[in-house]
Amino acid sequence: MVEDNELVSRFQNGEENCFDELVERYQNKIYSLAYRMVHHHQDAWDLAQDTFIRAYQGLPKFKRKSSFYTWLYQICVNLCINFSKKSARLPTISQEQIGEGGVMNLPSRNTPEKDLKQKKLQAALQSAINQLPEQQRAVFLLRQYQGLKNDQIAKVVGCSTGAVKANYFHAIRKLRNLLQEWV
Amino acid sequence: MNCKKIQAKLLEYLTGELSEAQHRSIALHLKDCPQCQKEFEGLKRTVNLFDQLPNIELSFEQQHQFLLEVRSKLRRQAQTKPYPFWRIWLLPRLVPALAAASILIFLITQLKPSDSKSMKLASEIFTSPNFSLSGEFVLNYFEGNSNGTALNSALASLGQNFIDEIEDYLINQQDIEDLVDGLTENEKTELVQKIEQML
Numbered sequence: 001m002v003e004d005n006e007l008v009s010r011f012q013n014g015e016e017n018c019f020d021e022l023v024e025r026y027q028n029k030i031y032s033l034a035y036r037m038v039h040h041h042q043d044a045w046d047l048a049q050d051t052f053i054r055a056y057q058g059l060p061k062f063k064r065k066s067s068f069y070t071w072l073y074q075i076c077v078n079l080c081i082n083f084s085k086k087s088a089r090l091p092t093i094s095q096e097q098i099g100e101g102g103v104m105n106l107p108s109r110n111t112p113e114k115d116l117k118q119k120k121l122q123a124a125l126q127s128a129i130n131q132l133p134e135q136q137r138a139v140f141l142l143r144q145y146q147g148l149k150n151d152q153i154a155k156v157v158g159c160s161t162g163a164v165k166a167n168y169f170h171a172i173r174k175l176r177n178l179l180q181e182w183v
Numbered sequence: 184m185n186c187k188k189i190q191a192k193l194l195e196y197l198t199g200e201l202s203e204a205q206h207r208s209i210a211l212h213l214k215d216c217p218q219c220q221k222e223f224e225g226l227k228r229t230v231n232l233f234d235q236l237p238n239i240e241l242s243f244e245q246q247h248q249f250l251l252e253v254r255s256k257l258r259r260q261a262q263t264k265p266y267p268f269w270r271i272w273l274l275p276r277l278v279p280a281l282a283a284a285s286i287l288i289f290l291i292t293q294l295k296p297s298d299s300k301s302m303k304l305a306s307e308i309f310t311s312p313n314f315s316l317s318g319e320f321v322l323n324y325f326e327g328n329s330n331g332t333a334l335n336s337a338l339a340s341l342g343q344n345f346i347d348e349i350e351d352y353l354i355n356q357q358d359i360e361d362l363v364d365g366l367t368e369n370e371k372t373e374l375v376q377k378i379e380q381m382l
Contacts, residue, residue: 020250023253027241027246027249028241028246031239031241035239036236048249049249049253053257056253118235121235122236125232125233144230150200168194172229172230175233179229182232183229183232
């Protein structure tokens, strides 16, 4: 597979289609991060697209001090944080919303009771995530669902690795308190 | 290590981020301390609970549609292009103070990365009662309002070229980092002081 850096260089040298390849490579990850941040399909869809549009605008000046995907996550997190701030408060999550939009649902082999309990748990988990302060939420999600290391997260959210560890620690403590019923 | 210190390290223990010696020492402690063991199990269950959220993936059709829409938006933007890109991003009332504060914090941490006073200042930006002013400032500054706040003058005092470059590069923190690298020590100190005054 062609490296991101090579695609970026070729795009900077005028090969437009290399941008398409970068979009195809990262659209799922960026959409899923946006979705977990705002928990609304259409908003996440728009925010993910805006991320790539901004990347397109910024790529001619991109100097590879961080990796392309770290930079992409950085744009996405900033957009989502701005969006959350603007929307004042994230909506409460209903059980029906779990599984909406782009979420992939695997066929269930559970009993209806188990399914219902699972849905309740998922709604509780998402509501708990929504109650985290923006930066803690971003750090938690980048670590839990995007598999980023502390130093990568530090670059994305623009803080020290120590602050990332502290944010993650406080996030887990808060989540644990919010989910006492389930832990 | 006492229980308090052990419990502060349990998350790192769980995620395997400790040195071998620390890991061993905590493992030994956990064997003999039911209280810390209970705390550890609680943390573990909390982290593991989040595996229960479903995977989020776009369907094949959505992936195809996604790229088409991105391309279409880029084409529309290229045709209309009413403002430079940074100006669209900074349209008044669309940018929350947090974005501006992030830039201030980024500037501060880049200016004096190892200075504890600067780190404290950076953390104060988020909690400052004048927090929203930092947003106003950036908006005013980039909208060319001559009544911009203190950091506006601070940036202005650094020279027109710097301001022009900030305007061009605002979206990319990497580029701001380059700009900061290009400042003299005196300019860095002056900028930190002006941000401090603003708060």
